[in-house]
Amino acid sequence: MPDDVIVYRNATLIDGTGAEPVRDAVVVTAQDSITYAGPAQGAPPAPEGARVTDLGGRTLLPGFFDTHVHFGFEDTSRLVLNNLDIHPSVHAFETAERMRRTLAAGVTGARDLGGIDAGFRIAQERGLIAGPRIQVALRLMSHTGGHADYTLPTGVNLHECGNTTGEIVDSVHEARVGARKLMRDGADVIKLCATGGVSSPSDTPDDEGLTVEEIAAVVAETRRHGGRPVAAHAQGAAGIRNAVRGGVTSIEHGYLVDDEGIDLMLERGTFLVPTLATFDFEDRKHLMSKKAYDTKRALADRTFERVAEAVRRGVRVALGTDAGISPHGANLAELVHMVRVGMSPMQAIVAGTGAAAELLGLADRFGTVTAGKAADLVVCDGDPLADVAVLADPAKVAMVVQGGEVVAGGV
Numbered sequence: 001m002p003d004d005v006i007v008y009r010n011a012t013l014i015d016g017t018g019a020e021p022v023r024d025a026v027v028v029t030a031q032d033s034i035t036y037a038g039p040a041q042g043a044p045p046a047p048e049g050a051r052v053t054d055l056g057g058r059t060l061l062p063g064f065f066d067t068h069v070h071f072g073f074e075d076t077s078r079l080v081l082n083n084l085d086i087h088p089s090v091h092a093f094e095t096a097e098r099m100r101r102t103l104a105a106g107v108t109g110a111r112d113l114g115g116i117d118a119g120f121r122i123a124q125e126r127g128l129i130a131g132p133r134i135q136v137a138l139r140l141m142s143h144t145g146g147h148a149d150y151t152l153p154t155g156v157n158l159h160e161c162g163n164t165t166g167e168i169v170d171s172v173h174e175a176r177v178g179a180r181k182l183m184r185d186g187a188d189v190i191k192l193c194a195t196g197g198v199s200s201p202s203d204t205p206d207d208e209g210l211t212v213e214e215i216a217a218v219v220a221e222t223r224r225h226g227g228r229p230v231a232a233h234a235q236g237a238a239g240i241r242n243a244v245r246g247g248v249t250s251i252e253h254g255y256l257v258d259d260e261g262i263d264l265m266l267e268r269g270t271f272l273v274p275t276l277a278t279f280d281f282e283d284r285k286h287l288m289s290k291k292a293y294d295t296k297r298a299l300a301d302r303t304f305e306r307v308a309e310a311v312r313r314g315v316r317v318a319l320g321t322d323a324g325i326s327p328h329g330a331n332l333a334e335l336v337h338m339v340r341v342g343m344s345p346m347q348a349i350v351a352g353t354g355a356a357a358e359l360l361g362l363a364d365r366f367g368t369v370t371a372g373k374a375a376d377l378v379v380c381d382g383d384p385l386a387d388v389a390v391l392a393d394p395a396k397v398a399m400v401v402q403g404g405e406v407v408a409g410g411v
């Protein structure tokens with residue numbers, strides 16, 4: 001129906017494939033899909049009654065993906081409380097508000113790697129809440145005392161409170177059962193911990209997590225159920241190698257990846273999601289435990305060096321911020337860090353669009369501005385190829401379109 005056709009004109013198109021930008025581009029959407037994207041000259045005539053939106057020379061890009069967020073929290077000083085101190089209803093409203101803020105920042109798709117249930121995905125799909133289309137991991141899988149084990153040194157066991165974000169497994173058999181439980185409960189992606197971490201109470205980034213055999217068992221189990229991606233929290237070099245050898249789809253963080261780890265990732269096509277935004281932590285110091293702050297400071301220089309080396313060698317990168325640890329709604333600030341570790345602005349944009357959709361298994365329908373794909377679009381002021389920071393500033397994200405509808409801003 002012509003009423004549902006929108007013609008966006010007078011824009012520079014960056015389509016998310018890595019192709020050169022198209023000046024004076026036109027993008028046509030019909031209902032929830034893109035029907036044309038390319039030079040104005042080749043555009044089909046607008047049908048009678050089509051709405052025409054002049055973008056005033058702004059830049060039009062695909063809706064971005066943040067492949068590593070935690071909508072369920074924001075103040076890491078309260079992490080250990082696991083939201084046990086608030087009503088579940090208030091927690092749900094807070095979570096929905098973070099999703100809305102993330103959408104307005106230009107993120108039309110996101111992957112929640114632990115802390116919320118599948119109901120948030122369903123609520124977004126049904127239009128009950130505004131937010132990115134989401135995939136959920138539900139709970140992090142780790143061994144006893146690992147990154148997902150929030151049993152405190154005082155003996156208080158949050159796993160017995162019915163509000164746990166951990167799936168604790170200690171053998172190959174339990175890893176398999178854990179993966180089955182997560183899939184039963186609606187996980188779109190399995191998140192496992194191949195190393196310790198910064199925010200967990202009793203381990204460090206260099207500690208190894210699940211063994212290669214346990215990781216391989218999880219991967220094998222997901223393959224028997226439609227091949228969901230497996231994301232590995234992995235910060236220290238040994239755990240990163242274990243995760244890649246076990247067959248995971250992505251290394252989350254990857255801070256201290258060594259040369260052998262990079263070789264393995266290149267060999268297997270493993271994605272790196274470096275979550276560099278978490279290193280903007282000085283102004284969030286008051287929200288961090290002393291252990292987390294000291295660990296993060298000690299990691300910073302080496303991380304930027306090692307991630308830069310992985311980028312230089314050509315490891316595939318997808319955008320992820322660990323929002324929750326970093327602020328929600330400033331997700332595209334990660335692009336600035338990506339450029340800092342040696343990616344071109346175009347490579348960083350692809351990492352947040354086309355490549356991210358590929359990591360999530362959604363590339364057939366999302367991630368690029370191409371005829372036939374979903375009409376998820378971002379319009380920003382200025383030229384992000386000259387200065388990628390324009391995307392990092394939510395005030396310069398002029399308009400966000402999701403499924404053909406303007407969901408934030410407007411021009």
Ligand SMILES: [Zn+2]
Pocket residue numbers: 068069070113322
């Ligand atoms: Zn995380």
